[in-house]
Amino acid sequence: MTEKADMSMRRAEQRLAALQAELHEHAHRYYVLDAPVISDAEYDRLFRELLELEAQFPELVTPDSPSQRVGGEPLAAFAEAAHALPMLSLDNIFAAEELADFEERVRRRLKSTAQLTWTAEPKMDGLAVELIYENGLFVEGSTRGNGLVGENITANLRTVRNIPLRLHGAEPPERLAVRGEVFLAKKDFAELNRQRTEQGEPLFANPRNAAAGSLRQLDPKITAARPLSFFVYGVADPAALPCASLTELFPHLRSLGFPVNPLIKFCRSLAEAEEHYNHLQQLRHELDYEIDGMVIKAASFAAQEELGSTARAPRWAVAWKFPAEEAEAVISGVEFQVGRTGAVTPVAALEPVRIGGVVVRRAALHNQDEIRRKGLMIGDTVLVRRAGDVIPEVLRPLAERRTGKEQPIVFPKECPTCDSALHRPEGEAVTRCRNPRCPAQRLQRIIWFAGKSGLDIEGLGPKNVERLAEAGLIEDIPDIFRLNKERLAALDGWGEKSAEKLLAAVERAKSTTLAKLLAALGIRHVGETTAELLAARFGGLQPLMQAGEELLLAVDGIGGQTAAALREYFADPNNRSLINRLLETGLSVQAAEKKADGGPLAGMVFLFTGTLASMSRAEAEERVRQLGGAAASSISKKVTHLVAGEKAGSKLKKAAELNLVILDEQQFVRLAAA
Missing domain, CATH: 3.40.50.10190 (BRCT domain)
Structure with a gap:
């Protein structure tokens, strides 16, 4: 490089640094503080200058440059991102009496409650994410996933305008993991669906689905085109910052450049929190974003540490949900669905009704006892409740609307799929089909195995599994790994490219972890978190299959019900045969980095x-x-x-x-x- 070129490079580097700092500051004022000090035209001029300089000197482009918010090259798939500390769920409450019970539990566990204070925060109806900063720079972002491991969506999160790419302040912490919620404003959701209508694309059901779908785009440019927003709600490890409580934390996070919800309230008592809950409930429809309740937290980090957590939720926080939205509908019939474990579930077919912006056509009836307890009949006008993404529930019949033409709901005695006699175990509310070869159970097990709770095989969602089963290409789980390109391509509407794409996804799924396989098998009481615990403890499939009840119960987080379900599953010859047939297809199960027995800390x-x-x-x-x-x-x-x-x-x-x-x-x- 000549001396003249070197000087030009240094000047460009200095100017780029100044432009980046200026644009970061203006973006912070516009998107976070809502207090811009320059016009949009002036901001655009500065941004164009930045792009021109970076085009001239591409080697000077940095990951935290404002230009990186527009989205990079499409990704082949999302990598995994482990959370150093679990992203736990929250326990829910629905009434003031439950809030009083929560307070009593907290006070009973704390050594001293003299200085116990609370935060009352709007519960955003968005997608929880974790953002990692190293020396003030945003380096990684991920979804919550199963709480232990999420999806690395860093490229997409860079496009969210009010997420800082570089922290404010002279001395940022060496490493900081913040957590918050990404959401789509109501007006932006309406505009997005309007555009999709014009383009003939299917509409998003609600803002939360739209936000989640936007963040899971493999092409970051698509995410960048959608006006997502972010609110911070905490940090993974409070010790990383000089704050003793949430009262200090939120102002500190705001000073670092993070957007903090202005409706967060600090409360001296839970009576104040209850007042804020009522205020938010009245305010919710006026807000430009969806909230579905309020989160109450003990403000002191010392109190949080002392209270600790259960396997799934902190003991120092609770989500007080708003009453679900309800509407009237007519039960036109009842379907009896057979699940992967043989459970027969009645589902009401409803005359279509709109609840909370979504058209509802079906609702859960749960079981025979619930139908009898509520006195439901076919033809009834009923009150239906929808809460979030959960399948709507029939609350009660409006008996005063009956005409005399209503018909009783008769629970079948035989399986609606395979005609086997149904069985209801003593002490259980669920009626089951006990035929392991029942086609409906088999189909649901395949759907579960290939779905997001299982191996997450792209292109093998419920509709495609049903279609392949109807075509005779899949009868049982191992058949997934024996799919034939020619037969797939011959299906109506498929062709070679679709077949090749699915087979490539199936081939990728052949290499999996023990935890994913355990979750995919659909063993009763074994979800993703429990599967992780078992994989970490036993390391391999064979040691787990041979483990006795005592050894299973020694695993922290495994109770008697789960241990019994595991022993029953692995003792069944049909299940052992299924696992052997899976391994024969070439399925490779990576051993966990853990000795199953005999390590120096064994038994401790x-x-x-x-x-x-x-x-x-x-x-x-x-x-x-x-x-x-x-x-x-x-x-x-x-x-x-x-x-x-x-x-x-x-x-x-x-x-x-x-x-x-x-x-x-x-x-x-x-x-x-x-």
Whole structure:
């Protein structure tokens, strides 16, 4: 490079840095503060100058440049992104009495409640995401997924205008994981559906579906064309910031450049929170975004640490849902559907009715007892409730509307698919078909196996599975991996390209993890999180299949019901045959990085409290699993060792009372290195 060219490069680098800083500041003022100080035309002029310079010097383009919000090249697929700390769900409540119960549980668990305060936050009806910043720069973004592992959608999240690509402030934290909700404003949702109508495309059912669909586009340019927004609601590890409570955290996050919902209220009591709930309920239809309730959190991080979490939800927070929207409809008939476990579920066929902006044609009736308890009949005018994406539910009949022409709902005695006698186990509300060869069960198991809760095989959704089954191409799960290109291509509307695309997706699915396979098999009581726990503990399929009930119950988070379901599943010759046939097709199950038995920490159950200096808590727990031990999320009789880091909470005192082995961080490191 000549001296003249070098000087030109340095000047361009300096100008680009100045332009980036100026554009970031103006974007923050426009999208976050709603207080612009320049015109749109002036912003466009600065942005054009940035694009021209970056075109001239492409080597100077940085990941945090404002130009990167327009979307890059299409992706082949989303990679996985593990969460260092789980993204937990929230327990729901629906009445003030349940709020009082929640408060009582919190106060009972806390050593001191003198300074207990709360936040009351609008519950956004969007898509939860995690954003990772390193030294102030946005480096990774992901969906919640199963709480432990999500999808890496960094390229798409870069296009969301009010997500900062670079944090404000002179000294950002070395690493920061923030969590929040991506959503689509009501007016933007209406405009998006208007455009889709003009283009002859199917409409989105609601803003949440539109936001989720936008973020899961493999082409980031499509995401960039949709006006998504973001509100932050917390951080993964509060110790990463100099804040002792949510009261301090939200202003601090705002100072870093994150948009914080202005309707968050700090409350001295839950009576104040209840007042805010009523206010939000009155306000919800005036807002330009969807909310479906309010989230109440204990504000103090020390209190949150002391309260801890269950396997699925924090004990220091709860979601108070708004009453679901309801409408009247007529039951025109009842269908009896057979699920993958043989459960026979009655579903009401309704004369179409619009509820909450969605046309509803079916509603859940749950089981025979519910039909009898509610006194439902075919021909009844009923009250139907729809809550979020859950299938609508029939609440009760409007008996005063009856004409005398209504007919009773008769539960079948034989399976509506295979004619086998139905069985209702004593003490259970569910009636089941116990024929393992029942075509309906088989079909539902295939749909589950290939679906998002299973191996997530692209192009093999419910409709395509049903179509391939009707054509005789799939009769059981292993047939997925024996599909034939010529027969697929011969299907009406398919052709070679469609067949090749599906077969490529099937081939990718042949290499999977133990956790994904366990979730895909559809074993009762074994969802994605439980499958992860089992995979981490046993490492391979054979050790799990051979595990006795006592060994299964030793896994933190596995109860008696789940252990019994696992033993029953793996003892069934049909299921063992299914697994063998799957392996014969070439299915490759990657072993988890964990010794099933015999590791130096075998038989030990560790619980971590406080902050560790040399590693994160998630890394410490993974180290325990790799060495044959188990990691617990709460104190119990199963715990053998407690590792106390800095600012250890009430768990330390409880461990001493239970005479557990208590280690400091250095002692644990030496033990784990042995």
